Structures are given as C-alpha cells and as structure tokens.
Amino acid sequence: MKIALIGASGNVGSRIAAELSRRGHEITAIARKAAKISTLPGVKPTAVDIANTDALVLILKGHAAVISSVHFVDSDPDQLIRSVKAAGVPRYLVVGGAGSLQVAPGKLLVDSPDFPKEYETEARAGGVFLDRLRAEKDLNWTFLSPSALFTAGERTGSFRLGKDTLLINGKGSSISFEDYAIALADEVEKPKHPRQRFTVGY
16 A cells, blocks of 8 residues: 655654555655655655645655654644645544543543643644544544553554543553554554544553
C-alpha cells in the first residue's frame, strides 16, 4: 500500500515508519527536514512544510492513506483535513492524544486534577482536532489515542483496544510507541474504526 506519513521524524512517526516498512508498504515519509528521517526499506524521505498547503497536496496525491503524526499545537486541523481532501486521498489516520479519553462518564482525562500541566495545552488542542474530525462529513478518518503513559519501549504485539475510555490495568495506563505503531498499522491494513476514535493500551 502507498501511504503518506506526516511527521515521520518524530518519536511516534519514526516507529510508525519502521512498522510500515517491516510490513512491506511504500511510505512517503514527510518532515520539515528529510535528513532526520530514518533510512528504511520502502521509505522515501520527503521534506515539506505542512503549512504550505499547495506543496502538501501535491505530495499527498496518489496515496491510499495519509497518517498524521504531528503535535496538535503546531498544526491546523482545518488545513490538514483540507489538504487530504484536496489530494483525493480516501483515508486519513491521526495519531491522537490520551487527554480526550474518558476516565468516568462525562469526565475527560485532561480535566483530572492530577493531569500534568505541561501537557494540558497539547491535550486540549488534540480534543479540538478530534471534534473537528467528528464534524467532518466527507472524509473517512480514524483517530487513535494512546494510553496515559506513552513512551519508548518494547514491540510486544500484546495489547488491548478500546473506544473512548482510558484503558487501565494493574500497573496503570500505558502503551509503548512500538506497540502503538502496530495497532495503527493494523488499522491501516484492515480498517475497523471508520470515522471513529479508538484507543490502545496494555
């Protein structure tokens, strides 16, 4: 499958690129600086400023799916969605955040009193992005939220999926970048959550 990956040089994006490469896909790996993108089989490093809509649309054309792995505070959901639609790409998958997940009926993780203040702005921007996707009538989108603790770790392939509620086990709420990438790649290959948010955790 031909897949465009926006934000391919980041912590999460680089793991997604590696997972898709492992599975034999053709990846257009997009970042501001192509030199920061890992050299992997099937991965084509591509430098573009995503704020340049015209340039981004040209690069996205001809792909089966676009994956967006960028910080919400550094991106414009309307501009990204518009670019994917203008390029005629049928599917848009977004690396989401945990802040918009529910921890109790009607209560979001980001509103919890112990939610880290340094992540609040990004978390709330992620919620805005998700709301914008939910209002989208034409695009087939999927938003995958990680668990609360989202860090580098092992590629185990053993995890749980959920919908809008934070996944918690006896050790808390966590997922590795590597296992998150597996869950996202699975969704790319075998779509099960069209126009939905879902989550992954141990």
